[in-house]
Amino acid sequence: MKKDKIKIGILGFGVVGTGTYRVLTENFEAIKKQVGAEIVVEKILMRDMSKKRLIDVPDRMVTTKPEDILENSDIDIVVELMGGEEPAYSYIMRALENGKHVVTANKELMAKKGSSILEKADNNGLSFGFEASVCGGIPIIRAFKRSLCTDKVKRIMGIVNGTTNYILTKMTQEGSGYEDVLKEAQAKGYAEADPTADVEGYDAAYKMAILSSIGFHTKLDINMIRREGISGVSKSDILYGKDLGWTIKLLGIAQEIDGKLEVAVSPVMLPAEHPLASVNGVNNAVFVNSEAVGELMFYGPGAGQMATGNSVASDIMEIARQIVLDNKTLPNCSCFDVKAFAEEPESSFYLRLDVINRPGVLAKIAGVFGNYGVSLESVLQKKTEGERAEIVWITSKVKESSFKKAIEFIKYMDVVNEVSSIIRVEANGHC
Template structure:
């Protein structure tokens, strides 16, 4: 009798249906590598009567999670519902009941990954979550296997497709933020409430996961600094272009003398940097490691089939061990306990609107100097009536010193507005 590994899929939306299609359409290919048929025994949905663009036997569908969690024949539970609850409770119950777990749930892994991984490890069960970061890009597996013996120094990533689409539209078509967001919503790339994407929450979840794995040290989501793109203007994109820079929402995580710095923010990046060339909804992760040097992983960060492929690969990895009867005890690779720094040293682009009269530049420069902020360049961009617009590019400075300097600059009579502050990675490659 041929061997079987039985799985259940919890959630049958974009990723659930993609996963199911891959398992069905590529069944022979998968069986030949796993050494067993992967059989979908049950599929959990919320609404049994919902019209779906996929044919499945009605017997497979259930709205009762215990049909899966209490079924001793199911080897692997595949959680593709999203959100914290009931996903968390279902995953914990699945592990308690001896089932391996695959999930694509970035929010859950970023917020509660440590306890879920600890439970899986204590039970000798597999827990895989490749699709939780950058959908179709095999980045977690690359960190855990191909780069396992190397030391990662820096990770820079475009890890949110929605914001990259918006910034690409703004840069290529001169759209303002609201127009570009509307286009993203019309195309189905942005939710009606786009907050999770545009304010950087989604990217922060992914950076917490990636940096934890890359640096072998748990990075709590509340330690990830976060700033979104909703304040980015056409003017800054234009001025950036004149300076040879492109604005991208980047997750940056780096090990600086044994301390980690992890954050998500808009960044001015040299236009020739590989990440500056990543457009539309695509994602990319640029890695700098000690032995290999520079690597870039590029591809679709979302989508039914691309993300479904990542989930199917996780299922196959675990299924191979199930076939061999192996226990899995090394899910969690966070064996170090590195401090996540509160402060980083960063260069800034700062656009300031001032009264157009002699001595203003010197006044502002003097305030910056008082807080130890060195200026690399100053550009007078626009003069209209009694107003002038000045762009300041600083050298690398402690974030807190810069913030204090800006508070002081704002209090000057000659300063009308500090219009924007954007991180600069002028060297780009570290």
């Protein structure tokens, strides 16, 4: 008999849990018409019943016992919105073992254990939604899985972390220093009290792992992603970037070249006219280059109660529809290959050096680059203060290993006071 109620259990009732509940209840009638059945929140797992929540829910819905959801035969879909690796992983696996479809927003878990989770769901003939795990409100996973699935993705570039984009935007637009903007972002709730996961690029690496896995149909080890945060970006770098016609963004860049993957998260000097350069504040964007379609950009809020709640709710609705129509589930895992990572990635670099202000210094340093096979595109010398001078070099596209060896040598030269900063340069940003 056709089901007229699809019952869900929510694990965790924080920002996204509340947003999901609100979308499902505030849009209840419209969702019911589209699904052909009611989506009913049956139970919500909370850790602490006495804690003041963002919204009130009926007492009968609330529980502190995970088994009230995971072992509840009435519940069709389990929605994990607690975050972190454990107990989220164990709860999800238990739900799948008990024949429940699952939806999550947990990027860390999907980046680290996504393939084993999806395999379990596939083996058990269950659906698994994780739209909200990348870029909050932007429907990017659905775009990859449903639309770009027939195309060949060549490159994915993403501003996938709102906190760092807010900080870099403020530094660029107001000329403020990194520490000052970080404090302001923390006061406004855009950055956590411990900002490490955002500013050091971990959060962006999780999201790029998920996007790369879907985009290039491969399982991948998150530890192979080269990761660098924005804490080393200074006001000087932003100003030099402006002079050169570039904007600094924390970018995730993933590409497949000759069957090998390159995935990196780092601050990047991007041409000011590139569409990603004008993505400002806490917003996210993903720029995709694929063989058949060409260039595409997805833009919008990368976080937030209602935006992220909508992505979770849309996964719930899609699964609910499948249940009502008694459709077989589609395979969840599209990561059928295990592609190797490139051993010798290449990039152009911006390098800022503090050197001794003396004739012949530039030639000496250029000679070292030459010895390591690093060719140079340009050099700028704008600032001299008595004995010291600041110089900026831009390299051609070079092997990263050669550049790093040259830097190891340059660092200890008697004419060099300090290697002040190194930032990757994305010369054109288009394939």
